Amino acid sequence: MTITDISHRKMFPARGNVYLPHMVVINKIIDEAPDVRTFHFNFKDKALSEKFTFESGQFGEFSVFGHGEAPFCISSSPTRPDHLECTVKRTGRLTNALHRLSVGAEIGFRGPYGNGFPLEELKGKNLVFVAGGIGLAPLRSLIWNVLDNREDYGKLDIVYGARSPADLVYKYDLASWQKDDRFNMAVTVDRGDEKWQGTVGFVPQVLEHVAPSAQDAVAVVCGPPIMIRFTFPVLDKLGFTSEQMITTLEKRMKCGIGKCGRCNIGNIYVCRDGPVFNYQQVMDLVSSEY
Amino acid sequence: MADSKKVRKEDLAGLLTEWSRDYAVLAPSRADGVARMAAWDGEDISFLDWYRNTINPVKSLFLPPVEEMFSISRNERGHRIELPPKDDTGCLVFGVRPCDARSLILLDVVFEDAYEDPYYLDRRRRSIVVGLCCTNPCDSCFCTSVDSGPAATAGMDIMFTDIGDNLLVEGISRKGKELVAGNATLAKATRTDENRARKIRLAAEKKITRKIDTGDSKERLLAVFEDESFWQQVSAKCVSCGVCTLLCPTCYCFDINDAMTGGEGSRCRSLDSCAFSSYTKMPMENPRADKWRRVRNKLCHKYEFYPMLFDNIACTGCGRCIRLCPVNWDITQVLDSLPAKHESKI
């Protein structure tokens, strides 16, 4: 599988030097979990804000000038274009620098890159969202997208889990989704604490218990690789075919546009041909490196 | 060889001087026993006698080991980024060997594909590649096995061939043909000149004895892809120094980094290598932490993945990786040792 023709993708800017970042300003910071923050931002140039479009599942390359660039998915929904959001875990030099910034700080952004979720294929389907930890970020964009066009989709299920109650992200969204009778949600943690009243257990087990039907359904799975590896067999047991399972792959990236080479799995560049793949494609990628 | 021209060797310096008026002319030059492309000094053409190939492949001129992408300055109002000053001078590279010239057409498609890379492509568009037919190839060369050869012209604008007292001159691309057509220093080549060139090229091709069968290398690599023990054995002696990729004419992997002090700095890109474990390292895991996976990726990129994307093999048989590897890792031996398809386990 290869996708060298990306002319259908949204390019921004369509012409010019693709490596030049646009200036964006952080206008809100939310502490999500230990070492995890969500940044709300807008383009400094108002005209760009109006022109900018993206799809759920696409990502951007974010610059903290002097520290370099790193890719993060856009975790807000294109149906709510008032500002953009990304959620970042502190793990290295750039993410540390980003976490040190406060509201009003200026960072760089280029994108959107990648293929995004196949929205057209999802329409009319029952959707099962399965997420672990900060893996909820790309799914959250899709979930809000779906909720804002609720009549286009069938039944919705969400299974979301994190290591501990403190590690659950978007607690404000979880609270509002929990109250929403338009879908069925299960939140779980690997290990509870004194205050935790909810489910305790790993995501794949809880999914097995929830047992969503595979009939006319697509499962979208995002999270740590280990969770993904244990989730596919459960879905398989529930009757999902490998085309009915979608996931996002994570690789180290620099350029984001299929040039610098490092995000490859065989002849696939995850930055350009992904990051969204169905499980059949993941198995077809010649290697056990995924 | 239709419309071929010639120039007497003693007139080559004059020709290059003429071209120097419109182009920055680069030619092989030697310092400390190492050959590199450098600004031509206006007289020296002794490279015709000693030059075999440069240590840096020609890609270094278009994808330099390190380059500034833009400068960054910070003030109270925010950041300002500025592209490096625009350079409009054309550049004429004289003496590019066929293997290196071919590498440019392999790199062009990567940098043109989907998103254009303005840095590489701008330099390419301003360049004239003047090739020099190989008459004295190295033991490590195996260009004839990978769709190239000592007289191959792919990627060149003009090709020169040393035929004794004269150099035969052929316009290859449209740009090159135009440049050759109107030039008064060049005389029309005779049938005898052309025959001599033909003989010299044939002799050069005969000197290339290192040969590999690349006909089904893609399929054979695919067949052993998951055979860890094969790759363990193949990669055992590699020390992951990266030389074979950094100095390979067709390797283009790069890294992007910022350097900034006191509010002033720049974003740079530099060559990177899939031989380094840092290349794919993520905070929590590394898909190619194992050396055998990195060696597998290097070889498969050239002989399997790139061909799947762009049809050609991404190796021009220049032999640098063989000549320069500190532990004598030999790509031709490894390709030879690939089990024939029916022998493999998978």
Ligand code: SF4
């Ligand atoms: S030059 Fe030789 S030792 Fe160095 S990375 Fe290449 S194969 Fe390994």
Ligand code: SF4
């Ligand atoms: S792989 Fe080796 S022989 Fe082939 S082009 Fe690169 S350096 Fe030359």
Ligand code: FES
């Ligand atoms: S991030 Fe550079 S090729 Fe994918």
